[in-house]
Amino acid sequence: MNTPFIKPHFHLLVILFITLTTVTTATFTLGELKPSNELDYFDALGEGGMTLMTLVWIGFTLLSRPTGKVTNWLFSGLLLMNISMLLDFIDEFIIYPDNSAWLTAIESLPAPVGMIIMSIALYHWHREQMTINAQLRRTERVYRDHNLTDFITGLYSAKYMKQQIKHQLLYSKKSNKPFTVMMLDIRQFDQFNRQYGHQQGDNLLREIGQVITMNIRDQDLACRYASDRFVVLFPNTTSALADAFSWHIENSLANLAFKVGSDQRANYQKITICSKEFDGNQSDYQVLELMSQQMDNTKIKNNKHQDKRVA
Known part of the structure; x- marks a missing residue:
């Protein structure tokens, strides 16, 4: 009672x-x-x-x-x-x-x-x-x-991104205008979390989200796709034009001097970026699956190049 x-x-x-x-x-x-x-x-x-x-x-x-x-x-x-x-x-x-x-x-x-x-x-x-x-x-x-935004970064959530990709696929198929999806991955983010703690990791994700937002247009859509991965949707944009935005984002993040707490030493994060153009003949699942595969392949190539330089 x-x-x-x-x-x-x-x-x-x-x-x-x-x-x-x-x-x-x-x-x-x-x-x-x-x-x-x-x-x-x-x-x-x-x-x-x-x-x-x-x-x-x-x-x-x-x-x-x-x-x-x-x-x-x-x-x-x-x-x-x-x-x-x-x-x-x-x-x-x-x-x-x-x-x-x-x-x-x-x-x-x-x-x-x-x-x-x-x-x-x-x-x-x-x-x-x-x-x-x-x-x-x-x-x-x-x-x-x-529920459609990421609490840590303030960017849109993966759920919202999937919804918008669905809409963009339908629009691209009807209008014959392509769109491009960019995926960004923070290298060794797990190691950063172990060394400095999850709170500092959240702060880093938040700053990276702000840098991405500052380097895209109003019509573009950025989201935190997974733990250390971000996705940006460029509507009505070819891969050549999206590559220019990717370069600006990569260059800005390479110069992001993140400082942990009162430590004056700057931490510079390395990232991996890949992008792909779509014409509307795929499903939202296929788009994100292809992007994940391309990201994995890009990371493997980067690791091989790094191993060659070390050798």
């Missing part, structure tokens, strides 16, 4: 207990029990069930709502309705003397007053719920947007 909201409503529970106890005590004090042959058990069952249900409504209201004006109005309206139903229920068992006949006359009065209060409360509850729903929609939209 959800009890956190019950404790703040303790004063309302006290009011409920005192009110129902007072009404029950007063009616049984002023009246006399009917003979058993005059009791209408069918009516008593119906009115007793209605009385019990309003008590259940009060209970669920206090269980599910925080303290406040709307809760107090809901409670007051339900309590007045419960009083009328309780009096109707007790009336099945009690005969009032002539000088207490006014009780029968007013037993239905609390119900309409309670319904008016309930209507006001429900109106304000509706407005309250509309505000909550608006906040939930904003939260969902923020979450959805964040």
